[in-house]
Amino acid sequence: MIINHPLLGPRDAQEFTYLGDASLISRPDAQDDNAAEKFHDYLYLRDNPAGLHRELWFHESGDRSWLVVTRNTVTHEITDVQLARDVARKEGRSK
Amino acid sequence: MRYSGFKVIKEALTGHKGWTPQWRDPEPQSHYDFVIIGGGGHGLATAYYLAKEFGESRIAVLEKGWIGGGNVGRNTTIIRSNYLLDGNEPFYEFSLKLWEGLEQDFNYNAMVSQRGILNLVHTDAQRDAARRRGNAMILNGSDAELLDVEGVRKLYPFLNFDNARFPIKGGLLHRRGGTVRHDAVAWGYARGADMRGVDIIQNCEVTGFKIEDGTCLGVETTRGYIGAGKVGVSVAGSSSRVMEKAGMRLPMESHVLQAFVSEGLKPVLPGVITYGAGHFYCSQSDKGGLVFGGDIDGYNSYAQRGNMPVIEDVAEGGISLIPALGRVRLLRAWGGIMDMSMDGSPIIDKTHIDGLYFNGGWCYGGFKATPAAGWCFAHLLKTDTPHDTATAYRFDRFRTGHMIDEKGQGAQPNLH
Numbered sequence: 001m002i003i004n005h006p007l008l009g010p011r012d013a014q015e016f017t018y019l020g021d022a023s024l025i026s027r028p029d030a031q032d033d034n035a036a037e038k039f040h041d042y043l044y045l046r047d048n049p050a051g052l053h054r055e056l057w058f059h060e061s062g063d064r065s066w067l068v069v070t071r072n073t074v075t076h077e078i079t080d081v082q083l084a085r086d087v088a089r090k091e092g093r094s095k
Numbered sequence: 096m097r098y099s100g101f102k103v104i105k106e107a108l109t110g111h112k113g114w115t116p117q118w119r120d121p122e123p124q125s126h127y128d129f130v131i132i133g134g135g136g137h138g139l140a141t142a143y144y145l146a147k148e149f150g151e152s153r154i155a156v157l158e159k160g161w162i163g164g165g166n167v168g169r170n171t172t173i174i175r176s177n178y179l180l181d182g183n184e185p186f187y188e189f190s191l192k193l194w195e196g197l198e199q200d201f202n203y204n205a206m207v208s209q210r211g212i213l214n215l216v217h218t219d220a221q222r223d224a225a226r227r228r229g230n231a232m233i234l235n236g237s238d239a240e241l242l243d244v245e246g247v248r249k250l251y252p253f254l255n256f257d258n259a260r261f262p263i264k265g266g267l268l269h270r271r272g273g274t275v276r277h278d279a280v281a282w283g284y285a286r287g288a289d290m291r292g293v294d295i296i297q298n299c300e301v302t303g304f305k306i307e308d309g310t311c312l313g314v315e316t317t318r319g320y321i322g323a324g325k326v327g328v329s330v331a332g333s334s335s336r337v338m339e340k341a342g343m344r345l346p347m348e349s350h351v352l353q354a355f356v357s358e359g360l361k362p363v364l365p366g367v368i369t370y371g372a373g374h375f376y377c378s379q380s381d382k383g384g385l386v387f388g389g390d391i392d393g394y395n396s397y398a399q400r401g402n403m404p405v406i407e408d409v410a411e412g413g414i415s416l417i418p419a420l421g422r423v424r425l426l427r428a429w430g431g432i433m434d435m436s437m438d439g440s441p442i443i444d445k446t447h448i449d450g451l452y453f454n455g456g457w458c459y460g461g462f463k464a465t466p467a468a469g470w471c472f473a474h475l476l477k478t479d480t481p482h483d484t485a486t487a488y489r490f491d492r493f494r495t496g497h498m499i500d501e502k503g504q505g506a507q508p509n510l511h
Binding site for chain 1: 333335336339344345346347348349393394395396397398402404437493494506507508509
């Protein structure tokens with residue numbers, strides 16, 4: 001697979017390490033009433049779709065940036081790549 | 096029809112006209128006591144043991160394609176009982192004991208071959224870990240033998256013993272482990288179940304569940320609605336997709352695992368060997384091909400095919416262990432979809448919906464578990480209580496902190 005890095009252009013997926021579903025960016029608030037339940041869901045449960053999947057890749061052998069890659073899990077086709085930093089900021093996170 | 100040596104000779108002398116189909120092709124009925132979703136090894140074994148051991152007869156197995164077309168026909172055929180943790184080892188030992196009697200039990204030649212599995216060690220720390228594992232296995236009724244380097248050399252003189260980085264220091268030999276003809280397992284269970292009245296319904300994909308007031312009443316399928324007293328889901332890599340139809344999110348990711356077979360060779364590899372310094376394991380099939388595999392590709396996938404980097408990695412591991420592999424040509428490579436659970440261990444449990452039961456999360460270790468998984472799932476379906484050897488395989492273990500983390504890698508499916 002080739003991941004089209006927003007800063008570096010097309011790079012071989014071999015340079016990257018995979019983490020999983022991009023929902024891992026949205027960490028629950030530890031102060032919430034039912035935080036334990038939310039952390040259980042956050043840490044262990046996955047949508048695991050057959051089709052488009054937003055997922056986190058780390059450019060370990062490159063510029064060490066985190067990316068949010070939209071990839072089809074049935075065909076392995078990659079349709080969108082963004083810096084995870086930009087995605088997190090859009091969601092109101094500081095970094 | 097019972098198979099026997101006498102029957103083979105009789106048919107040979109009468110032109111092989113007396114063989115009949117091994118199972119029927121029935122139309123689905125409107126209601127069954129038990130509906131098993133998934134006609135793979137686990138689903139068929141579940142139906143077989145429900146009928147044979149638990150005395151049920153109104154059972155259907157629903158399969159979206161053809162039986163045995165998924166992971167039961169895509170694995171590297173290894174059976175073993177060499178786990179470490181208490182939640183696991185009694186279960187896998189139960190499974191290996193069932194393998195040992197399986198062919199007589201279902202009257203089918205599954206070519207169970209207990210040719211021994213050797214896990215190599217390359218460091219002193221690995222030897223300590225192997226000794227500990229061996230002791231855990233023996234305590235649970237399995238067998239283990241710690242070999243020194245001369246012991247390994249006697250069995251496999253052609254390994255790369257003096258590798259500068261990963262010299263072979265010995266190995267843990269599990270003599271009762273081995274290989275099985277995997278398709279024959281599916282066929283044997285299918286035939287045995289069919290003989291006891293189980294309807295095996297192929298080309299029948301489940302499209303939804305009928306759930307009212309928290310009770311599962313049946314399944315919608317591409318061949319119409321089928322009512323059910325109890326529904327058992329046993330669909331391996333498709334677990335998340337099927338359970339989503341019941342509104343459940345699972346502690347699982349689906350990943351692709353590749354396997355490989357070489358051209359046919361004369362007998363060179365009498366048992367199964369696993370490399371302790373890289374992820375590589377290898378055995379030789381009865382046709383002569385070297386069957387080997389390595390890591391999962393490491394990203395979510397439903398594609399049933401992998402990518403080149405892992406093929407390269409497996410080949411590197413193989414050649415660093417068995418240099419002679421460099422002269423062997425690769426014949427085929429394929430991929431299967433693994434339902435990777437968050438701690439690397441399976442789930443055989445009730446769901447929060449009455450009448451809906453789940454068996455899955457086997458990661459890349461489901462084949463060796465087939466007989467016991469079928470037995471324990473049948474036990475759960477029939478009695479609503481877990482089998483003694485499967486009490487740890489619960490849905491709620493992530494919530495309560497009772498994970499069975501055999502590899503010590505936590506909730507990171509891509510690392511297991």
